[in-house]
Amino acid sequence: xxxTTGPLRVALLGHGTVGAETARAVTGRAAELADRxxxxxxxxxxxxxxxxxxPGIDDSLITTDAQALVSRGDIDVVIELIGGIEPARSLVxxxxxxxxxxxxxxxxxxxxxxxDLHRIAHKQGVxxxxxxxxxxxxxxxxxxxxxxAGDRLQRVTGIVNGTTNFVLDRMTRSGGTLQGALQEAQxxxxxxxxxxxxxxxxxxxxxxAILARLAFDTELPLGDVHTEGIAHLGPGDIAHxxxxxxxxxxxxxxxxxxDGVNARVHPTLIPLEHPLAGVxxxxxxxxxxxxxxxxxxxxxxxxGGLATSSAVxxxxxxxxxxxxxxxxxxxxxxxxxLPVRPLALVxxxxxxxxxxTDEPGVLSRVSAVFAEEGVSLETVRQEGLGSAAxxxxxxxxxxxxxxxxxxxxxxxxPCTRGTIRSIRLLGTRQKATS
Amino acid sequence: xxxTTGPLRVALLGHGTVGAETARAVTGRAAELADRxxxxxxxxxxxxxxxxxxPGIDDSLITTDAQALVSRGDIDVVIELIGGIEPARSLVxxxxxxxxxxxxxxxxxxxxxxxDLHRIAHKQGVxxxxxxxxxxxxxxxxxxxxxxAGDRLQRVTGIVNGTTNFVLDRMTRSGGTLQGALQEAQxxxxxxxxxxxxxxxxxxxxxxAILARLAFDTELPLGDVHTEGIAHLGPGDIAHxxxxxxxxxxxxxxxxxxDGVNARVHPTLIPLEHPLAGVxxxxxxxxxxxxxxxxxxxxxxxxGGLATSSAVxxxxxxxxxxxxxxxxxxxxxxxxxLPVRPLALVxxxxxxxxxxTDEPGVLSRVSAVFAEEGVSLETVRQEGLGSAAxxxxxxxxxxxxxxxxxxxxxxxxPCTRGTIRSIRLLGTRQKATS
Numbered sequence: 001x002x003x004t005t006g007p008l009r010v011a012l013l014g015h016g017t018v019g020a021e022t023a024r025a026v027t028g029r030a031a032e033l034a035d036r037x038x039x040x041x042x043x044x045x046x047x048x049x050x051x052x053x054x055p056g057i058d059d060s061l062i063t064t065d066a067q068a069l070v071s072r073g074d075i076d077v078v079i080e081l082i083g084g085i086e087p088a089r090s091l092v093x094x095x096x097x098x099x100x101x102x103x104x105x106x107x108x109x110x111x112x113x114x115x116d117l118h119r120i121a122h123k124q125g126v127x128x129x130x131x132x133x134x135x136x137x138x139x140x141x142x143x144x145x146x147x148x149a150g151d152r153l154q155r156v157t158g159i160v161n162g163t164t165n166f167v168l169d170r171m172t173r174s175g176g177t178l179q180g181a182l183q184e185a186q187x188x189x190x191x192x193x194x195x196x197x198x199x200x201x202x203x204x205x206x207x208x209a210i211l212a213r214l215a216f217d218t219e220l221p222l223g224d225v226h227t228e229g230i231a232h233l234g235p236g237d238i239a240h241x242x243x244x245x246x247x248x249x250x251x252x253x254x255x256x257x258x259d260g261v262n263a264r265v266h267p268t269l270i271p272l273e274h275p276l277a278g279v280x281x282x283x284x285x286x287x288x289x290x291x292x293x294x295x296x297x298x299x300x301x302x303x304g305g306l307a308t309s310s311a312v313x314x315x316x317x318x319x320x321x322x323x324x325x326x327x328x329x330x331x332x333x334x335x336x337x338l339p340v341r342p343l344a345l346v347x348x349x350x351x352x353x354x355x356x357t358d359e360p361g362v363l364s365r366v367s368a369v370f371a372e373e374g375v376s377l378e379t380v381r382q383e384g385l386g387s388a389a390x391x392x393x394x395x396x397x398x399x400x401x402x403x404x405x406x407x408x409x410x411x412x413x414p415c416t417r418g419t420i421r422s423i424r425l426l427g428t429r430q431k432a433t434s
Numbered sequence: 435x436x437x438t439t440g441p442l443r444v445a446l447l448g449h450g451t452v453g454a455e456t457a458r459a460v461t462g463r464a465a466e467l468a469d470r471x472x473x474x475x476x477x478x479x480x481x482x483x484x485x486x487x488x489p490g491i492d493d494s495l496i497t498t499d500a501q502a503l504v505s506r507g508d509i510d511v512v513i514e515l516i517g518g519i520e521p522a523r524s525l526v527x528x529x530x531x532x533x534x535x536x537x538x539x540x541x542x543x544x545x546x547x548x549x550d551l552h553r554i555a556h557k558q559g560v561x562x563x564x565x566x567x568x569x570x571x572x573x574x575x576x577x578x579x580x581x582x583a584g585d586r587l588q589r590v591t592g593i594v595n596g597t598t599n600f601v602l603d604r605m606t607r608s609g610g611t612l613q614g615a616l617q618e619a620q621x622x623x624x625x626x627x628x629x630x631x632x633x634x635x636x637x638x639x640x641x642x643a644i645l646a647r648l649a650f651d652t653e654l655p656l657g658d659v660h661t662e663g664i665a666h667l668g669p670g671d672i673a674h675x676x677x678x679x680x681x682x683x684x685x686x687x688x689x690x691x692x693d694g695v696n697a698r699v700h701p702t703l704i705p706l707e708h709p710l711a712g713v714x715x716x717x718x719x720x721x722x723x724x725x726x727x728x729x730x731x732x733x734x735x736x737x738g739g740l741a742t743s744s745a746v747x748x749x750x751x752x753x754x755x756x757x758x759x760x761x762x763x764x765x766x767x768x769x770x771x772l773p774v775r776p777l778a779l780v781x782x783x784x785x786x787x788x789x790x791t792d793e794p795g796v797l798s799r800v801s802a803v804f805a806e807e808g809v810s811l812e813t814v815r816q817e818g819l820g821s822a823a824x825x826x827x828x829x830x831x832x833x834x835x836x837x838x839x840x841x842x843x844x845x846x847x848p849c850t851r852g853t854i855r856s857i858r859l860l861g862t863r864q865k866a867t868s
Binding site: 137138139146149151291292293294297298299300301306310311312313314315316321326 | 455467573577582729732743751
């Protein structure tokens with residue numbers, strides 16, 4: 001990396017909540033940042049979509065020509081806060097090719113093109129940092145890459161979407177519908193007008209792709225992240241979970257076995273005593289399992305302009321420090337392509353519930369299906385309800401393929417009634433690796 | 435920092451549990467570490483107290499002359515795992531003066547001499563890393579220094595001693611005595627034969643001194659950390675806490691106000707809904723409050739050879755990466771001396787309990803003492819017990835000086851009986867800053 005001697009010149013792309021907070025810090029806390037970095041930092045320009053005055057910012061720094069700003073060649077760090085794929089991608093690439101380091105909060109871009117962008121950064125000898133892209137202010141990417149760099153990561157389990165966590169938490173507390181909880185989230189600013197990316201699990205999937213890539217140092221195409229959202233969940237599911245001593249949360253999991261890596265996002269039953277069950281409201285929580293370190297939990301605010309700006313500024317200070325020190329960039333983080341283990345082979349405990357006719361022999365017929373597919377049962381609960389009985393079964397670890405086959409066969413049994421539901425169950429902390 | 439081109443040469447001082455695990459990783463996972471660092475790492479020597487063979491280690495690498503090993507001048511990184519002040523301090527200084535970076539797990543040394551050692555490291559242009567010294571494998575020092583480098587830290591609240599946490603957790607679950615829980619901890623390897631440093635709070639105080647120094651970037655002499663241990667706690671205290679919806683834990687707190695910094699360690703009542711209440715067994719948990727990031731919680735195994743070795747290896751990889759990249763060392767981390775705010779001025783909520791004679795006017799006389807010392811009350815609970823009544827009061831935020839004065843005056847009241855107990859109460863998460 002080019003060793004910088006004078007003040008470090010920072011260009012900001014975007015001036016929304018996070019951008020404004022970042023600009024305020026760079027200009028208002030100049031002495032403090034200079035002290036931490038070892039050189040002063042100055043704002044060299046802010047690119048905005050429509051020309052306008054910005055409070056506390058000299059007009060001469062404001063431009064609508066982001067492309068010209070990042071091409072200038074005298075910028076040390078470009079902070080990209082536009083979001084989305086284009087024009088963010090082109091601007092980031094141009095910036096790196098012009099010799100600037102890049103700090104970004106853009107999860108969509110990093111999830112899709114992170115491996116390519118790392119390659120370009122490596123070739124250009126510049127840094128690419130994006131702590132803010134996953135879990136807001138909660139430091140998890142840097143610990144994964146640095147603090148745990150000498151360990152072997154086995155699994156990352158995370159609540160990485162604050163919107164859906166708020167919605168499910170609200171449903172759990174109020175007993176209300178998803179729609180009602182979503183409207184409240186929108187009213188409080190925890191959900192956007194169009195919450196599709198959150199509700200569908202796509203936002204969480206992007207973050208899991210990033211986490212899997214860093215945790216296991218492998219390419220992992222976003223399309224390989226199995227993604228289920230929460231749109232189908234109703235008060236009945238929540239109540240049923242509660243009756244079983246659990247909460248339902250949208251959980252992302254990535255893990256690695258000798259057969260390869262897998263990343264997935266789906267609603268999950270979490271026992272109340274599990275540390276992730278305590279991640280409330282719009283918080284994020286990430287549980288990292290490593291061979292030597294054991295289980296590590298990171299928990300905090302997952303979003304919000306101020307919290308996200310903390311992560312952006314942390315990256316800015318780190319990148320600037322390295323630039324002042326003349327350090328080469330971190331080694332290319334994606335050095336291999338491990339095979340992707342298909343979801344069908346991923347094992348989990350499953351909670352299966354259904355209504356059955358309340359007559360002799362039903363339990364025997366249902367449990368035979370599980371046995372014939374090689375799925376063993378941990379607990380069985382039957383409760384009579386007039387002419388029908390409700391049956392709730394928890395399996396031991398079983399592959400998705402086997403449970404899917406069980407579900408198909410159960411639907412064909414004459415003794416089952418209505419919808420048969422299946423939801424994956426997180427092991428308790430103690431049983432997580434059992 | 436000197437840019438290293440060939441393999442990086444690592445010297446290990448000490449071959450206990452952590453040392454053996456570290457040696458095993460450096461030799462057994464050479465390819466993996468080389469890939470992460472960008473250059474191979476080789477074991478250049480292991481200093482042990484008494485000459486002996488070590489499994490899997492070439493005899494020629496084993497020496498009893500640690501001083502000669504660290505003086506050699508061809509060592510890139512010295513990993514100090516001896517512990518204690520001397521000879522560890524001299525060896526670390528000699529190593530840095532000979533141009534080696536230092537990785538250590540030595541909390542006593544870093545707590546006492548960290549500021550000096552950082553100065554020497556800075557002067558010599560070498561790195562000094564000690565993630566393993568606080569909270570074992572839980573990454574907290576690096577996040578404080580790097581991820582949160584752009585934020586403003588306000589407070590760090592931590593359960594940083596696994597032994598006392600295990601003991602108090604055990605007492606909470608079993609209702610037994612401290613002595614019994616301590617013996618069980620010793621049987622399970624969670625406590626040493628002489629548990630004085632843990633029970634007295636000294637171990638936690640050393641860790642809080644380190645955390646305060648990094649969090650607030652200031653010198654903080656270990657002697658200025660107010661330290662109370664857990665030796666006086668009995669089953670009655672635990673039961674009383676439980677009856678109030680709390681657990682008792684040994685908590686370290688460091689915070690910063692415009693008046694200065696304060697660090698302290700003392701038994702603390704924690705409401706069950708507070709995230710630190712969920713830190714069980716010998717685990718460690720650290721809650722960081724920062725202006726922009728909000729509340730961040732880090733939780734995991736605080737000790738154990740394998741977990742500690744994860745932190746040591748993480749530091750080793752980070753230090754080696756920087757050395758390969760030719761980065762200058764991190765800037766001196768202790769750049770100022772903020773005033774220390776005396777404990778007398780530190781405000782907390784206090785839980786005060788006592789037996790009083792069960793007669794009219796007692797509550798009025800007791801509460802008058804609080805009022806006259808300017809301590810306002812949040813809750814008062816009185817329960818009659820035959821001829822005496824038990825009185826439990828929770829104060830709003832009040833300074834230690836005021837509560838000490840209240841306690842002195844309560845003891846002189848003719849209506850109080852026996853010991854009057856006071857214990858500080860952690861705010862709930864929501865009320866933490868109220």
